[in-house]
Amino acid sequence: MKHIYAFENNLEYEKYKHIAADLMERLTEYQKVLERNYSLTSMPKAIVWTTEELATSVFSTVAIPAYTSKDIIYITPDLDAWRKLFMEQLDGLDIPQVQHFFENYSENMLFTILAHELTHHSDLFLDEFADEREDSIWFEEGMCDYLARKTCLNKSEFLEIALIESELVEAFQDKYGDRTLDEFGIGSYQGCLSRIMFDYWRSFLTVKFLVEEVASNNIMKIFEQYHNWDKEGRKVPLTTYFGIDSLNMKPIIDNIRITR
Structure with missing residues (x-):
């Protein structure tokens, strides 16, 4: 599986390359679980690591910056962008427990979004x-x-x-x-x-x-x-x-x- 970094400048790449590497290392372990227990027999061709803006306005018009298209996973590793997005989904509702959760959305939770995309490839x-x-x-x-x-x-x-x-x-x-x-x-x-x-x-x-x-x-x-x-x-x-x-x-x- 290829790893493609689609950022508009080197500063963005430097900012997100480490979290992308951490997520990918964890995905390798999750892949083994899917192969062993849930009939994962073929992998996607690539993961495209990119920004929320490029994921939702250039590569696709899907509102969520994590998706699979033509056997390629697109995802942003920008944790702040995910926190902002999940706060927006509340449509201004005042739900303190939920707001606190998304304001502090963790890298561990972000990893489950990437794992979700790989799970789609199960037979x-x-x-x-x-x-x-x-x-x-x-x-x-x-x-x-x-x-x-x-x-x-x-x-x-x-x-x-x-x-x-x-x-x-x-x-x-x-x-x-x-x-x-x-x-x-x-x-x-x-x-x-x-x-x-x-x-x-x-x-x-x-x-x-x-x-x-x-x-x-x-x-x-x-x-x-x-x-x-x-x-x-x-x-x-x-x-x-x-x-x-x-x-x-x-x-x-x-x-x-x-x-x-």
């Missing part, structure tokens, strides 16, 4: 990620978050991000909760930042619930059901197949708070 996922589809993208996005966070964060950090995203889902439920989780598709990325992230938050929380509560922490059991849904012809939405009401997040959020 356990059924569809090509670039396909125009709106029937299972929530599962892939949620599972990529779940595997990256569960593997790379300690127990306290993992619980914290689950609680933070539970708060966010509740805060934006009235505004965006009229769309089912199965409608999370390619078109979802054209909305405002909070709307885009709303689908990510609830995808992660739903997958967490499926793995830990429905399957008693058996990740592969959930993957098996996902594959069975496909083999049976995708006759119903994936949330229906799993027995989940994708418009009602309250039982999932309540469960997270009970088990904290």
Whole structure:
């Protein structure tokens, strides 16, 4: 896998080269976990390390500066840019616990974003990620978050991000909760930042619930059901197949708070 540094000047390269190197060193270890347990058989061609501006306005118009396109991962290692972005997704809402979390967003949390992008390359996922589809993208996005966070964060950090995203889902439920989780598709990325992230938050929380509560922490059991849904012809939405009401997040959020 190639490493391409796409910065406009040497000062930017010097500023971010060390954190990029640290993240890449950790990714090598996470790669081994995916290869051993989650059917990672081929790697992306390259990682392009760049600024938030270039990632979201030159290489793509995606609002989030971490994504995979044509077998290449694009990501900014700029931790301050991520903190600013995540504060913007609050749309001015006053949620002190959430604000404090994102104001102090850690390099460890940033690493899970990079790990998420690598997880997309697992052969356990059924569809090509670039396909125009709106029937299972929530599962892939949620599972990529779940595997990256569960593997790379300690127990306290993992619980914290689950609680933070539970708060966010509740805060934006009235505004965006009229769309089912199965409608999370390619078109979802054209909305405002909070709307885009709303689908990510609830995808992660739903997958967490499926793995830990429905399957008693058996990740592969959930993957098996996902594959069975496909083999049976995708006759119903994936949330229906799993027995989940994708418009009602309250039982999932309540469960997270009970088990904290």
